[in-house]
Amino acid sequence: MATTGSRIAAIAAVLMALAACGGSATPTAQTDVGITSTEILLGNTNALSGAAAAYGTISNAENAYFTYVNNNGGINGRHITLKILDDVYNPANTVPLTKQLVEQDKIFAMFSGLGTQTQTSVRDYLNGQKVPQLFVATGATTWGADYSKNTYTLGWQPPYQGESRIYAKDITTNHTSAKIGVLYQNDDYGQDYLKGLTDGLGSSASTMIVDKETYDVTAATPAAQLSKLKAAGADTLFLFTTPGFTIKSLATVTALHWEPAIYLNSVSNPQVYMGIAKKAGAALKNVTSVGYIKDPTDPQWDADAGMKLYKQAIANCTNCNVNDGFNIYGVAVAYTMVDVLKQAGSNMTRANVLNIAANQLNETNPFLLPGVVVKTTSSDHFPIMQEQVITWNGTGWTLQGTLINERGTLK
Amino acid sequence: MLQRIRTAPPRYWLVVVVVLFFAGFPTVISSFQAGQWALALILAIAIMGLNILVGYSGQLSLGHGAFMAFGAYASAILAHRYKMDYLVTIPIAGLLTGMVGFLFGVPALRLSALYLALATFALAVVMPSLIKRPVGLTGGVQGISLPPVVVPQLAKDGFTMLTGSAMTSDQWVYYVTFAYALVLFWLAWNLVRHRAGRAMRAIRDGEVAAAASGINISGYKTLAFGISALYAGIAGSLLGLATGYISPDTFPVSLSIQLLVGAVVGGLASIPGPLLGGIFAYFLPIESNQWVPTQTWIPSQIVATVVKAGPAVTYGVVLILLMIFAPNGIVGLATAGYNRLRRRLRGAADRESGHIPPDPQTV
DSSP: HHHHHHHHHHHHHHHHHHHHHHHHOOOOOBBBBTTTTTTEEEEEEOOOOOOOGGGGGHHHHHHHHHHHHHHTTTTTTTTEEEEEEEEOOHHHHHHHHHHIIIIOOOSSEEHHHHOHHHHHHHHHHHHHHOEEEESSSSTTHHHHTTTGGGGOOOSSSOHHHHHHHHHHHHHHOOOOTOOOOOOOOESSHHHHHHHHHHHHGGGHHHEEEEEEEEEEOOSSSSHHHHHHHHHHHHHHEEEOEEEEEEHHHHHHHHTTTTOOOOOOGGGGGHHHHHHHHHTTTTTOSSEEEEEOOOTTTTTTTTTOOOHHHHHHTTTTTOOOTOOOOOOOOHHHHHHHHHHHHHHTTTTTOHHHHHHHHHHHHEEHHHHHHHTTTEOBBBBBBOOHHHHHEEEEEESSSEEEOOOEEOOTTTO | OHHHHOOOOOHHHHHHHHHHHHGGGGGGHHHHHHHHHHHHHHHHHHHHHHHHHIIIIIIOSHHHHHHHHHHHHHHHHHHTTSSOOOOHHHHHHHHHEEEEEEHHHHHTOOOOHHHHEEEEEEEEHHHHHHHHHHHHHOOGGGGGEEEOOOOOHHHHHHHHHHHHSSOOHHHHHHHHHHHHHHHHHHHHHHHHHHHHHHHHHHHHHHHHHHHHOOOOOOHHHHHHHHHHHHHHHHHHHHHHHHHEEGGGGGOHHHHHHHHHHHHHOOOOTTTHHHHHHHHHHHHHHHHHHGGGGGGGSSHHHHHHHHHHTTTHHHHHHHHHHHHHTTTTTHHHHHHHHHHHHHHHHHHEEEHTOOOOOOOGGGG
């Protein structure tokens, strides 16, 4: 017995030594909170219910892409888990829910939290806790512009100001005599767009913009404001409005027998909404917008590898409408997240992941328009800054010209 | 003293137990949970204010979220712009909101039940838009980010001595909220038991009879509005302290509805009611939204619908059930149950001793 015991002990000792050698031969893998040998835990807050519930599907689409990645081996053997909580678009909910994700669920990072006010409300907290707040789902300019003060926070989509600068460029080169009327939502989103337009037009802004009207989200219809813009003699209408108000505005413009050139912001240009506007009686003549994501309803992408991948991934979400522009947005931002995690490799620490996301991104995203590069450098923290002008052809959007690069215009 | 303690009715002991429970609670739960309970207590304070107005003086308000917004912005502006200590701004914000509520109560006098409800509802609807206008003062849609909460050294040392762990800012916020809740509930209890409370209840139950008894109807009605707004203002100010950031979206119309639902669920015209109502109003939407999707037995279609409808659907279901089974709220249900139990116990004891229980009406 004694000999057997000592023999086993000897074998065990040898095995231990071997294991130790194996361990020292490869560099020890670095991990952090929220990372186990099998899992990467990410947190997300979104408006799953309430007035802004239309955005809720973004989280489900992101989860669908993560499921697709997990089913294909995950990231170095680790599966991504996305914990999604409903903040009803109210910052007073976002704060405790984010604390829950960080302190109770012990997430690795926040990913794609939705809403400007809601994500602003937890920015100080997350930066204080040194938890990455990655790729927030809002186009406010502050995410890139105030990066130096909040190095744990990063945006993703093109900032609204950059987009309206593209419109301004189009006006100043092609429509120099335009009389501009602006309808904008009275919040950060509408004001950001307006600022970009005013800055982009420069000194001619005061003469070219003949009138600007505003409405609150609680308003029933922007009809009165549109009548005023028409009466002010505007021949070019800018709609810095969310989807619901955009549909109403487009229909009202036609009902007023008004035929201005219309510039439509990218949040409200998915084909689904254009279809509803058409049914509501909108003529949809001379409508211009910009895009950076492939539109799932556009037949030109039918044979596109990226679109096929999107349709394969979104099938993992039973309640997601494949034609909803928000869903391909979700899949595209999830792609960037996966890309960053893959690059982090065995060094899966918050610091490393954050460094890659904020300074070293250089990605061709298959769900974005050809040529759009998701890019960050040590001096530029606006990941997407390229967009293309598109015009409405009656049934879909036609890409015009080439990609316009706004990189470097916003600081 | 000893005599008084011995003869104290059971509800006094219940109060002692509840206070001790809430005082010791943060030492056993996590810091984040303490933050959640602070928010529940904040709602309880606002609901207490609403209870004084609706439950005791009989005036309906669908706009108390607006008073919370006023209190929160009063504190935030004083702290952010005029660099005052946030703790100092809390009572100031409460008094300012109380004054605004008092002034709002004057025109409200001319409106009866349903019209008053509509007027206050309008206040809740326009408040977020009103806040957005003076951008320089309120920060407009961007809201106001408040400086991080600093835990005083004394509180830190005390907490470490008792629990052995360092006090977090969430725990400190909890104790500040708890202290305010304690004082404000005590004040409400005193108010409703004395002259003003009796007058308010008399007005609620019969305005003409109250006037005939020499009660100053308009005076007490506006007073109820003022006190009620003061509570909401303090609650709003504490909300700013707890969340560290306020913006127009923090005070949607649904907040006012949430408060009224909490007041009704807890039990109108009772002192413990708002406490239960606050806990209910805070935790029900969060827990139901997180609990429902984890239940595999619920069909996925229903789960999707519930998640999309959010707190509204759970509120609705619980409200309907309560209206059917407990029209006087949780407190009403508990009181009725306790009385029935006591009657039965006394009946049993009396049967054994051969004693005939007295007619309840003569007691």
